[in-house]
Amino acid sequence: MILGRLSEIPLGEGRAYAVGDDRIAVFRLRDGSVRALSAICSHRGGPIADGQIDTKVVICPLHLTAFDLTTGCSNGDQPPLTVYPVRVDGDQLILEDLT
Template identity: 60%
Template sequence: MSAPDTAAPDAQEGPLAVHEAPHRLGPLEQIPVGEGRAFGVDGQQIAVFRVRSGSVYALSAVCPHRGGPLADGQLDERQVLCPLHLNGFELATGCSTTGESPLTAYRVEVDGTGDVLLYLHGAVRG
């Protein structure tokens, strides 16, 4: 007879696992396809981008070069260009494609009701 399993259901995540509630930014339709929109979340400016394939990305909203509004930049499936000086940043990672400091990339998803959910915890710097 084997000993009963007494491990807690979340034991594999560790004792300090954090389960962050997402920030609900509203309906995806407020972000036109091929564009970005800036949101203020917990004192930070976050740009959320909706590319033509339907994927959604979130990055810091301010270009580190001269403070350009990245949500107003041109984008394709992989990167956004700052509207001031055309500095490029990868949408998935925040890494610069033109030698600037990287941006912070945030986890973002669209839920079953079509709302955009943003997670600040666990953000990565490109």
């Protein structure tokens, strides 16, 4: 499933996309790779796509908990975020089959 264009996400930022009833945050890391997680914080419902990122974590803008971009696990005792398989094909962000 095509989510959008890679060029719509500046390096070091994220964007949220609606996929059915889910919201998925896609991050374009400064090393050029992309990661995708649930766009809603598992703790307080914060907008994860608006969080600060580096190459390993995203920090929730509401409560400053860090979530690993590869596993979705938090650095504390918060429930993990769902990780989604995403890839780039040309300028297209492709969400892999979730089944």
